Amino acid sequence: MSFEEITPSEFFYRNRDLAGFTNPTRSLYFTVRELVENSLDSCESKGIKPELFVSIAIDGSEQQEEPRFYDVMVQDNGGGIPRRHLADAFGRVFYGSKFKLKQSRGMFGLGVTMAVLYGQATTNRPAFVASSVSGQRYYGYQLKIDVEKNRPVILRKFEGRAVGWRGTLVAVTVLGDYQRAESKIISYLEQTAMAAPYVTMIFRGPRGEDLRFHRVTDFMPKPPHEILPHPLGVDIEMLKKMIRAWKDRGDLAHFLTRSFQRVGGKTVQKLLERIDIPGSMEPGKLSEDQLQGLMSAIKSYEYFLPPDPSGLSPLGADLLEAGVRRMLNPEFLTISVRKPSAYGGHPFTVEVAVAYGGPRLKPGITVFRLANRIPLLYDESSDVTWKVLNNMDLSGYRIRSEHPIGVIVHICSTRVPYKTVGKEYIADRPEIEREIRLALRDAFRRLRVYLSRKETMAYRKKRASTYSKYLPLIAKFAAGLVGAKKPPPYEDLIPTLEREVLLVEEAA
């Protein structure tokens, strides 16, 4: 038996399926997605309204058929990456700025580096990255990743005047199958624009396609910010790490109130009384047993306030509505936004939109899943949203299979519980399930009102037209019965009935 150690680069290089890079179709999709999400995070974290240029071009190489080489490039107007971090940010696995308690699209700090690794493995081409923080000068690298050492190898350096451009540009050459990936990529961009209607994206495809998503609002939700951990979201290892980082800035009582959210002086007092440790102790001097006791006391403490949702940045009803209207232009739309909730010490919030009709929706229920403003397009049947939908009695809401209904579910969290590194779908935590269910119920109730009005209206319309048709005959017949020569003046009755229908239509 021979043992060896491999680097994280090598691990993900060998097992790129784990990060979603399973075949040329999916890998081309994931490349676009990772680059776009990285750019959007970079803009939003600085409060900049994103303007992205996304391009996919056939690489001028030999292959005539799919799969073939594609140059994928994304340029943003974000905050840029400082020169000293630029090469590592794209050329080193587990190096990044995403290892924080903060709502962001990226979560694992892996995405773009995976795209660089995948490109390198399939095409042997280097990646090109360039950035400007100042807007004065840009700097860039042509680089590859040394997978055995997990570090970037810089092949060429570039530098020049940025002429006002601030942001980051990433270009990779990958083996892809655009023909098969096209519809997913377009859906991804469309739904990204739906989830972030303040974004402008210009997409240039390999056949010269030109798709433009212009922002429909100038309003941006406040940027998410980093938060202190909630005591219930922390385990013993994290506690130790926090104590090490605290060094000797104060005693235990101080440490606890300053390092955690929702922990005040009284809470600390009650906590420490239970385990009989003085608050004046130095946190670094706690024994293993005392640490363990503190952790147990935290886990069994009943009175913590729920996790602070201020680090969350949900879209809000108006932005969600603007986004959905642009994409689906539905006949009816209702939004349901839940208050923040929490699972295992992590705050989250659920926003739901339910749409009916319009030019895009087909009969049946179409689900659009979003998490921290990312559209999730693969492995839909495994997702928590379908689990909730499958357990609801939809006929109770007058929903029938021929109805064209769109269900948009957006989950925001400082920690979305994805089940895969590729962020394809969300685990079925009971707390999240519950919030989705409540939001859907609320929205479906309003949909039911709309659907019953629609039914009533259709019925009245039918009745009205029946009346209009038979009224002259009835009038004539009635006149005949009483022996009158002329029927009574019935004409006024018809407009009344039709007016009724019109009124009902307006009300809906």
Next chain:
Amino acid sequence: MSFEEITPSEFFYRNRDLAGFTNPTRSLYFTVRELVENSLDSCESKGIKPELFVSIAIDGSEQQEEPRFYDVMVQDNGGGIPRRHLADAFGRVFYGSKFKLKQSRGMFGLGVTMAVLYGQATTNRPAFVASSVSGQRYYGYQLKIDVEKNRPVILRKFEGRAVGWRGTLVAVTVLGDYQRAESKIISYLEQTAMAAPYVTMIFRGPRGEDLRFHRVTDFMPKPPHEILPHPLGVDIEMLKKMIRAWKDRGDLAHFLTRSFQRVGGKTVQKLLERIDIPGSMEPGKLSEDQLQGLMSAIKSYEYFLPPDPSGLSPLGADLLEAGVRRMLNPEFLTISVRKPSAYGGHPFTVEVAVAYGGPRLKPGITVFRLANRIPLLYDESSDVTWKVLNNMDLSGYRIRSEHPIGVIVHICSTRVPYKTVGKEYIADRPEIEREIRLALRDAFRRLRVYLSRKETMAYRKKRASTYSKYLPLIAKFAAGLVGAKKPPPYEDLIPTLEREVLLVEEAA
């Protein structure tokens, strides 16, 4: 924006959901599973018939309710781990012996280390590992993992006389929920015994349960061995790595024939002619362009023999039958074993058993999924096997919803395309789908024969009993018709009909 680098320990520590450690129930199950699989691999790779002792005990700590602390221990009689690797093998992420082209249960070199990490995070207890390679002396460590450095921290060392014991023992304390995990753990052990009927496992549960799976056969499939990569399973990075490892043991032609399977002198000649590189060149001197050219030539070469399946170690029809009989004791059982096939340069083979009736199967289809002899118990609906089943017309095989049917699918490969690090389910590669479909069709055809016989038999039985009932009356009536006083001797006819039914039953 602040950047930082994290170690693989820290990554998987933070994102343990990715490796299946999502909650106390599932984590207890995964802990058992990872320890058992590690032990089985360790025995089988040495050709030793595994004898495992698996124990789960309530840790004598404060919690009275689930979830609480459990001590999980697995001891095997495998080859043992040399002293110099023991601490790293359990205390360092990405350190192991599984990074090879070889069929084994473990694939990512992560499992046991994840269990140690999870235990440490939830209970703050060290792990205990001990091993003996010689059978003379054992050595052991109490250790924790320094997640920020990704290395083991040894707290205590042990050493002593092994008294004939050779193998490895691992014990970890984890936060678990046995009440909820119990059925999964038992199913896991049962199905593991089904997939490896040459294994003996003794399980001691926390309430004193004592489950014994004794081997039902002494025959073990030949141990899987490491194979050279197939050219189609290699990409440019791997090619470079192989060239580096080759150093200067010979020219390019030599390198190609010695480093790959299925590549002989003629193939090399044809390959190199296409790209105009002399076989006498030193592989280390190839330029980037030449490497790229070589890779392209390999990818477009049409005449490679399919990947060598000799590294695979399928169960074979007999072992699979023995395993399924022990577990399900079905009324009818048929096996279908496919010839080896390949996807993307990796050999694989599919073995299928279809069972009907018996004491364990319930009405409907129950699927048992196995991959490299591992039972897969979670996320069944996402698996390729259900995808295939859902696309088959089962009524064509006379399968009805009330039939109690078991479908056992075993996939062996040097590289099982799992979609998650937790190895929950298998991606739907078209080549694998096809083999499963063909194996199922074959088995279902024989099931159909059995089911129709069964139907015919039931029909005859019914007919026979109808005859038996009416025969005396018919005889009497017939006698009356011809004016006879006594009916003809009809009694002999009844046994004949009943015998016919019995014969049919035997034939089935």
